[in-house]
Amino acid sequence: MQKYFDLIGISLSGICFIHCVLTPVLIMISPFLAGHEFHENIIYLIIPTAVIALAVGCSRHRDIWVAMIGIGGISILILALIFHTTYGELVGLVLTMVGSIFIISAHYRNRILCKKESFSCHSKH
Numbered sequence: 725m726q727k728y729f730d731l732i733g734i735s736l737s738g739i740c741f742i743h744c745v746l747t748p749v750l751i752m753i754s755p756f757l758a759g760h761e762f763h764e765n766i767i768y769l770i771i772p773t774a775v776i777a778l779a780v781g782c783s784r785h786r787d788i789w790v791a792m793i794g795i796g797g798i799s800i801l802i803l804a805l806i807f808h809t810t811y812g813e814l815v816g817l818v819l820t821m822v823g824s825i826f827i828i829s830a831h832y833r834n835r836i837l838c839k840k841e842s843f844s845c846h847s848k849h
Contacts, residue, residue, distance in 0.1 A: 729773060729776050729777030729780065730777050730781065730831045730834050730835050730838070731835075732773050732777070733770070733773045733774050733777045733778075733827065733828075733831040734828055734831045734832065734835075736766065736769055736770045736773055737770055737774070737797075737824040737825075737827040737828045737831070738824070738828060739766065740766050740767065740770060740820060740824045741820075741821055741824040741825065741828070764805060767801050767804070767805060767820070770801065770824075770827065771798055771801060771802070774794055774797065774798055774827050774830070774831070775798065777831060777834065778790055778791065778794035778830055778831070778834060781834035781837070781838070785834070785837045785838075787833070787834075787837055789833060790830050790833050790834050790837070793826050793827075793829050793830040793833065794826070794827060794830035794831075796826050797823045797824070797825075797826025797827035797829075797830060798823070798827065799823075800819055800820075800822055800823030800826060801819070801820060801823035801824070801827070803819055803823075804816045804817075804819035804820040804823055807819060
């Protein structure tokens with residue numbers, strides 16, 4: 725199950741990052757995909773997925789870097805949601821991209837640790 729949460733977390737964070745990069749194009753194609761609502765909703769999916777995957781990974785691997793990078797990324801995404809309304813869309817966009825990179829990095833490190841153990845950590849309860 726851990727393997728899937730990491731893959732889902734990487735995918736969701738990647739989609740969020742790509743969405744931020746392509747926002748100008750998306751505005752022309754579809755207002756829904758470029759709107760803040762889409763952005764906010766996907767972050768609400770990313771945060772719990774990251775928390776679950778990284779918490780399980782940290783408890784199994786005891787790797788402080790996965791925890792620190794993941795907590796940093798989640799914190800930055802929360803700030804992006806808060807600062808979007810206060811400081812404007814550009815600040816929210818930049819923070820979201822940075823937070824997504826952090827979360828992708830944490831999930832990726834977690835996957836590397838799992839691979840080193842030939843995914844034997846996935847069968848532990």
